[in-house]
Amino acid sequence: MEGDYFVDAHTHFVSFGLHLERPDLSKTKSLKEAISLLKKEVGKRGIIIGEDWDESRWEEKRFPAKEELDREFPDVPVIMRRICGHVAVANTRALELIPPGWKYVREDGVLLEDVVLNLNRIFPPSFDEIKRAILRAQEVALHLNVGEIHDVLIPEYYRAYLELEKEGKLKIKVLGFVLDEFRDFEEPEGKFVKFGGWKIFLDGSIGARTAALEKFSYTDGGKGMLLHEDEELEELFKLARERGKVLMIHAIGDRAIEQVLRVGKGRVCGDRIEHFELARDEQIERAIEEGFILSMQPNFIGNWSHGGGLYEKNLGRDYRINNRIGLIYRKGGKILFGSDMMPFSPPYGIDSVVRAPFPEQRLSYREAYKIYTSSSFFSKNNQPS
Ligand SMILES: [Zn+2]
Structure with missing residues (x-):
C-alpha cells in the first residue's frame, strides 16, 4: 500500500478553505470574547465573517443581537455564522449588502438557510482570497495524505487552481466540475487540474426531507421533490457527450435515482451518480448495468445510520x-469514495463503512482502503512536486 494516497471524489474544497481562512469562533467562551476576536479583523477584510459560534458554550447563552454588532462595528459589514451552518446574525452594514430576493433575511439581523448556505456567492471572495483558501485547504489535504480531490466549482475557482499550478504551488490533483448553469464553460486544463464536466442536483437531502422518494416516505408522510424535468437532464447528457465530459448527478432518493436511470439509459459514458x-x-442492478460510477460517502453511515440517528428519524423503518x-x-459496481467535507477525512469514512451497522453496507478494511485510494482520472505515478 505504500506510495498510495487518498482520492476524495466529492469535496467542496474551496469553500472549506474559505471557511478555514475566517475567524474561528468555535473556541470562544463568551459572546464578548467572540466580538473582540472579530474586532482584530477590522481593516484586514472588506467583510468580516466569523464562523462556528455556539451559544451553548457562551456565558451569555444567547444569539448575538444585531444592535450590539451595529454598536461594535458601525462601519464594517459583519456576519457571524453559527456552527450548524444554517443560521447567522448580520449587522446593518451587512444586511444592506444582501441583494433582494434572497430568502430568510430577517429584520432583526437573523439569516436563515438559503442566504446562509450561499454566503460565498452573495459576498464573493477576491481571486487572491480564493487562492489563499485553496492553499490553506491543501495543507489539511496533505496532512491527511489526500493527493487528489474532485471539487464542485464556479469558473473563478477553477481558474484559481490553474493559476496555482502555474505558480508551482499546487501539490494535489484536481478534477473540477462546474454547476450546470455554466454550460459554456470552456477552460484550458493543466497537468494536474482537469475539467470533469457538469454537476446537476436532481433532489435535495434526507436531513432536510427534500430528497425525492418514490417507494419510501418520510415519517411525516412527505416524499420530497424532483428539481428538474427529464428534458433538462437529457440536454445535459447531450452536452456532455458532445464535449467528451461526464455528468456529476446528485441523486439521493429512489425517485431521483429512477430519473437518472430513466434518462441516462443507453447514454452513459463515465457519468457519476452522487450519493x-x-x-x-x-x-x-440497473445502475451497474448501465455503467454509472457510484460516487458515495461512507462517512454518511458513521454520521447518520446508527439506530435512532438521522436516517431512522426521518425515514422510519425503511x-x-x-x-x-x-x-x-x-x-461489481464501480464505486468512488468522497467525504463531502462531513468531515474531510478518508480514515473516518473507512472506519464508518468497516463498522457499518448493516451487512449490506459493510466492507472490509482492505476493500474500503482500495476504493478510497483509486482513481482513473489521473495517472498515479505522475504527481505534482
Ligand atoms: Zn456535496
Missing part, C-alpha cells in the same frame, strides 16, 4: 436500506 443513498435493489456500499461492491 446514491436510497437505491432499491433493482435500481442498484432507513435500513441506506448507503448499501457492500452490496454494490459485491455486485
Whole structure:
C-alpha cells in the first residue's frame, strides 16, 4: 500500500478553505470574547465573517443581537455564522449588502438557510482570497495524505487552481466540475487540474426531507421533490457527450435515482451518480448495468445510520436500506469514495463503512482502503512536486 494516497471524489474544497481562512469562533467562551476576536479583523477584510459560534458554550447563552454588532462595528459589514451552518446574525452594514430576493433575511439581523448556505456567492471572495483558501485547504489535504480531490466549482475557482499550478504551488490533483448553469464553460486544463464536466442536483437531502422518494416516505408522510424535468437532464447528457465530459448527478432518493436511470439509459459514458443513498435493489442492478460510477460517502453511515440517528428519524423503518456500499461492491459496481467535507477525512469514512451497522453496507478494511485510494482520472505515478 505504500506510495498510495487518498482520492476524495466529492469535496467542496474551496469553500472549506474559505471557511478555514475566517475567524474561528468555535473556541470562544463568551459572546464578548467572540466580538473582540472579530474586532482584530477590522481593516484586514472588506467583510468580516466569523464562523462556528455556539451559544451553548457562551456565558451569555444567547444569539448575538444585531444592535450590539451595529454598536461594535458601525462601519464594517459583519456576519457571524453559527456552527450548524444554517443560521447567522448580520449587522446593518451587512444586511444592506444582501441583494433582494434572497430568502430568510430577517429584520432583526437573523439569516436563515438559503442566504446562509450561499454566503460565498452573495459576498464573493477576491481571486487572491480564493487562492489563499485553496492553499490553506491543501495543507489539511496533505496532512491527511489526500493527493487528489474532485471539487464542485464556479469558473473563478477553477481558474484559481490553474493559476496555482502555474505558480508551482499546487501539490494535489484536481478534477473540477462546474454547476450546470455554466454550460459554456470552456477552460484550458493543466497537468494536474482537469475539467470533469457538469454537476446537476436532481433532489435535495434526507436531513432536510427534500430528497425525492418514490417507494419510501418520510415519517411525516412527505416524499420530497424532483428539481428538474427529464428534458433538462437529457440536454445535459447531450452536452456532455458532445464535449467528451461526464455528468456529476446528485441523486439521493429512489425517485431521483429512477430519473437518472430513466434518462441516462443507453447514454452513459463515465457519468457519476452522487450519493446514491436510497437505491432499491433493482435500481442498484440497473445502475451497474448501465455503467454509472457510484460516487458515495461512507462517512454518511458513521454520521447518520446508527439506530435512532438521522436516517431512522426521518425515514422510519425503511432507513435500513441506506448507503448499501457492500452490496454494490459485491455486485461489481464501480464505486468512488468522497467525504463531502462531513468531515474531510478518508480514515473516518473507512472506519464508518468497516463498522457499518448493516451487512449490506459493510466492507472490509482492505476493500474500503482500495476504493478510497483509486482513481482513473489521473495517472498515479505522475504527481505534482
Ligand atoms: Zn456535496
